[in-house]
């Protein structure tokens with residue numbers, strides 16, 4: 001999967017970086033199932049996210065200089081599941097432990113912090129959503 005929408009922070013992960021989605025309304029094209037898609041939002045003017053009103057499939061439409069390039073399916077993930085997917089087990093664990101005020105591995109935590117910052121995610125924004133999250 002090339003792109004994920006991260007709930008509840010309303011950002012999209014696309015090719016290694018995370019971007020804000022500006023909410024939008026309106027017609028978003030037709031789905032493979034024949035349903036009508038409605039726009040969910042835009043990343044500047046180069047990526048439009050739309051959701052099918054019939055099957056709820058979410059797709060991204062990529063543009064280059066206002067010219068349509070391609071569309072592809074986007075998976076919607078809860079923040080916790082997204083982090084579990086992109087971090088190693090020990091990095092993920094350190095992040096959850098830090099958010100809950102428990103003891104954590106400083107090395108794993110700094111690796112997680114660096115990875116998130118390289119993707120353009122602010123650690124403070126993430127930690128507040130992870131408070132209360134239990135490790136599996």
Ligand SMILES: [Zn+2]
Nearest residue numbers: 031033052055
């Ligand atoms: Zn559909």
